[in-house]
Amino acid sequence: MELSTLIHIVYLLSAVTFILGFKLMGHPESAKSGLLISGVGMVAAVIVTLMDVHIERYEYVLIGIVVGAAIGLRMGKKTPESKMPQMVGLLNGFGGLASFLVAWAEFHAHPEGQGVTGGLVLWLAAVFGSLTFSGSVVAWARMEEKFFSSKAITYSGQQLVSSAILLGILVSGLLFAADTVAPEAYRCFAVFAVLALLLGIALVVHISLAEMPVMVCLLNSYSGIAVCATGFLLQNPLLIVAGALVASSGISLTLNMCKDLGRRASYFFLGAFVVHPHTTISPQNNPAPGNKTS
Amino acid sequence: METTVLTFLLLILVLAIFLGFEIIARAPALLRAPLVSGSNSISGITVLGAILTAGLAKGVGNNDVAALLGGIAVALAAINGVAGFVLTDRMLDLFRGKDKN
Numbered sequence: 253m254e255l256s257t258l259i260h261i262v263y264l265l266s267a268v269t270f271i272l273g274f275k276l277m278g279h280p281e282s283a284k285s286g287l288l289i290s291g292v293g294m295v296a297a298v299i300v301t302l303m304d305v306h307i308e309r310y311e312y313v314l315i316g317i318v319v320g321a322a323i324g325l326r327m328g329k330k331t332p333e334s335k336m337p338q339m340v341g342l343l344n345g346f347g348g349l350a351s352f353l354v355a356w357a358e359f360h361a362h363p364e365g366q367g368v369t370g371g372l373v374l375w376l377a378a379v380f381g382s383l384t385f386s387g388s389v390v391a392w393a394r395m396e397e398k399f400f401s402s403k404a405i406t407y408s409g410q411q412l413v414s415s416a417i418l419l420g421i422l423v424s425g426l427l428f429a430a431d432t433v434a435p436e437a438y439r440c441f442a443v444f445a446v447l448a449l450l451l452g453i454a455l456v457v458h459i460s461l462a463e464m465p466v467m468v469c470l471l472n473s474y475s476g477i478a479v480c481a482t483g484f485l486l487q488n489p490l491l492i493v494a495g496a497l498v499a500s501s502g503i504s505l506t507l508n509m510c511k512d513l514g515r516r517a518s519y520f521f522l523g524a525f526v527v528h529p530h531t532t533i534s535p536q537n538n539p540a541p542g543n544k545t546s
Numbered sequence: 547m548e549t550t551v552l553t554f555l556l557l558i559l560v561l562a563i564f565l566g567f568e569i570i571a572r573a574p575a576l577l578r579a580p581l582v583s584g585s586n587s588i589s590g591i592t593v594l595g596a597i598l599t600a601g602l603a604k605g606v607g608n609n610d611v612a613a614l615l616g617g618i619a620v621a622l623a624a625i626n627g628v629a630g631f632v633l634t635d636r637m638l639d640l641f642r643g644k645d646k647n
Contacts, residue, residue, distance in 0.1 A: 270588060270591075271565060271569065273584075274566075274569045274570055274584075274585070275569050275570075277573075277577070277580065277581055277584050278569065278570040278572065278573035278577060278581065279573070279577075280574065280576065280577060280641065283577060283580060283638050283641075284635070284638050284642075286584075287580075287584055287631065287634050287638065290584070290587075290588055291587075291631050294588070294590070294591060294627060297591065297594060298593060298594065298597070301594045301598065302597065304597075304598065304601075306598060306601065307598065307601030308601055308602065308604065309601055309602075309613065310601065311617075312600040312601075312613055312614060312616060312617025313600045313601050313616075313620060315617060315621075316596070316597075316600060316616075316617045316618070316619070316620025316621040316624065317597075317620055317621075317624050319621050320593075320620060320621035320622065320623065320624025320625045321624050321625075321628045323621070323625050323629075324625040324626070324627065324628030324629035324630075324632070325628055325632060327629040327632075328628060328629035328630070328631065328632025328636070329632055329636075331629075331633060333636075333640065336579075336583070336633055336637060337579065339629070339633060340582060340583045340586055340630070343586055343587075343625065343626050343629050343630050343633070344586050344589070346622040346623070346625050346626045347586070347589045347590055347592060347622070347623060347626035347627075349622050350590075350592050350593070350596055350619040350622040350623035350626065351592045351595070351619075353596070353615045353616070353618055353619035353622070354596050354599050354615075354616065354619050357599045357602075357611075357612035357613070357615035357616045357619070358599060358612070360611055360612045360615065361599075361602055361609050367547060369547045369552060370547055465579070465582075468582065469578075472582055472589065475586070475589045476589055478592070479589050479591060479592045480559065482592055483595070484547075484555060486595050486598060487555065488594060488595065488598075489555065489558055490591065491591060491592065491594060491595060492558050492559050492562065493558060493562045494588055494589070494591040495589070495591075495592075496558075496559050496562035496563045496565075496566055497565065497566040497585070497588070498566070498585045498586075498588055498589045499563070500562070500563045500564075500565075500566030500567045501566040501570050501581070501585055503567070504566070504567045504570060504571055505578055505581060505582060508575070508578070
């Protein structure tokens with residue numbers, strides 16, 4: 253059997269473990285086995301990817317895996333129970349930054365041969381990666397009351413500023429995708445990367461701390477979109493399946509959480525861009541910050 | 547990108563989106579926090595893309611810088627995946643403890 257066939261078969265099996273894993277994680281008695289099954293699928297996918305013939309040097313790969321796994325293990329074990337919700341936010345930020353870096357590296361190495369479709373998926377991966385990163389880190393910082401006030405920040409003209417940022421991302425993205433080899437392409441890339449960082453911040457500053465877990469859930473599904481776009485960029489079906497599952501299940505979870513909070517979903521999806529009537533939540537529906545919606 | 551490849555990948559995308567919406571639609575509210583954490587851990591799968599980028603051939607074009615960026619991405623995605631897995635596991639232990647008491 254050819255190596256590439258083996259890789260694709262293992263990818264297929266990994267996709268099955270993710271789907272089964274999600275399914276099992278939705279029931280209290282089987283949640284742990286669901287997590288374990290998807291973990292096994294993830295490790296198997298990493299192992300066969302390491303055998304890919306396109307990998308021509310291993311130093312960065314191995315250093316990255318060893319250092320990342322060691323730090324990840326430590327962070328996972330040392331986080332106190334009360335700080336778990338914000339830690340999920342921070343980790344999600346790391347995932348977003350990783351997707352952004354993959355998109356950037358891909359563009360840096362092969363600006364040619366992307367075509368308009370390639371340019372568009374590269375833009376999507378970079379934008380969603382970048383805004384997931386900044387949004388998640390600010391969400392984490394506000395929940396930890398580090399660097400940022402835990403109070404919601406609102407100012408007049410906020411929606412206008414956020415909408416202008418979004419417009420800038422769209423325009424620079426279209427210019428970028430139209431011709432990824434043009435001399436200005438790199439400048440366009442830098443513009444939408446920075447604007448997406450700002451947009452990520454704009455998405456979370458007006459959210460109150462009690463509602464932040466919902467925003468973290470939504471940001472998690474944005475990182476799924478980034479993973480999915482990276483999958484299109486590298487034409488990797490497993491990334492597309494896993495990213496789409498994370499994105500759509502995250503949106504479905506967000507909608508359910510909104511129902512519990514008595515909030516319109518549009519407040520979380522579009523609250524940064526449209527003035528939203530502030531409906532106060534009754535205190536008994538208002539969970540403490542460390543106490544995730546349940 | 548070839549049109550046939552693109553259509554094929556889009557088909558996978560659409561099916562996976564529908565599946566994602568349905569699969570945890572009836573999950574109890576109690577499990578939402580670990581589900582967010584667990585799916586966050588799965589988004590660490592972006593490590594596959596990072597590995598392929600970090601392994602780009604030496605000395606060709608802009609590959610060296612790109613491979614370094616890929617290496618950093620491998621570490622970040624691995625943190626996301628591993629820490630997310632451990633955290634979710636601990637969260638589920640907490641719930642199990644609560645159920646017994």
